[in-house]
């Protein structure tokens with residue numbers, strides 16, 4: 348049932364194009380984005396004036412990614428918060444607040460409690476969930492299901508990519524309701540999402556290269572991950588994968604923070620994974636990251652660079668270069684996350700750990 352793979356996680360990584368395609372299917376009909384269940388009126392959706400995304404772990408990272416798109420498309424303020432923190436402070440919520448609860452299992456205790464708290468404060472709750480009929484969607488006002496299929500590996504992979512796609516659909520649904528995007532723009536954004544399964548399929552051709560790299564750096568004592576803009580949550584996700592699977596010290600940083608502390612960690616031979624933005628996107632983001640890489644390389648770091656194919660400027664600074672296909676900036680996390688998943692799994696395997704069942708972790712965390 349592992350489809351010829353040594354572990355489920357690798358199978359699930361390879362199922363990501365399908366998970367994305369299945370998640371998008373049926374959500375754009377007659378020129379409109381549609382949710383799976385909507386128990387709030389279109390008018391209430393139009394009246395939303397603030398969005399919170401609440402989630403844990405990788406689902407939280409999917410929210411961090413989506414913030415860039417939702418704010419850009421809807422011009423609504425979006426806060427992304429760990430469910431366990433959201434619940435125990437006093438967030439400002441009312442009936443015009445939309446709380447998006449993202450949970451693969453739909454049973455995560457912290458996220459469920461956050462949903463209950465939000466509804467007590469009269470906020471509207473939209474669940475993004477991978478499990479039909481789970482508790483979180485049952486208690487929500489609207490639901491968008493990710494169709495990643497069952498995820499066996501404790502480390503989230505295909506559910507994470509599907510969450511990003513679903514969160515983006517939530518952003519487009521809001522933009523459509525509010526009229527901040529014309530119908531033809533919504534259609535164009537959806538078409539770009541629909542092109543992503545093929546792009547992710549292309550990234551899968553790097554699996555052997557990344558596994559080989561993983562074997563070569565498996566005895567490192569730590570790995571750092573750097574990114575900017577949408578690449579920042581990708582860095583956090585890459586570090587989380589490595590912590591949970593390989594039991595290695597791993598940290599994700601916003602590249603702009605380097606000089607505010609983390610650069611002190613750089614030492615000879617330390618692997619640093621850098622998630623590059625497209626050179627064809629915002630040039631300033633790209634050039635700032637190139638200068639970050641040159642700084643850490645000059646201090647002895649072993650730079651592992653995830654960059655758009657054909658990005659020649661970055662080549663001289665990359666000790667290892669992993670190329671991903673060119674896609675629109677907001678969609679880059681869907682391609683750049685994939686090599687980081689493979690890297691973590693292979694490092695864990697090389698160190699002799701159970702990739703599908705890391706120590707101390709459960710697939711679904713049903714206690715707070």
Ligand code: M6R
Nearest residue numbers: 404405406450451452455502503
């Ligand atoms: O089922 P959920 O999406 O609510 O789970 C949230 C986290 O527990 C989950 O993403 C966890 O961080 C994964 N092990 C990460 O790979």
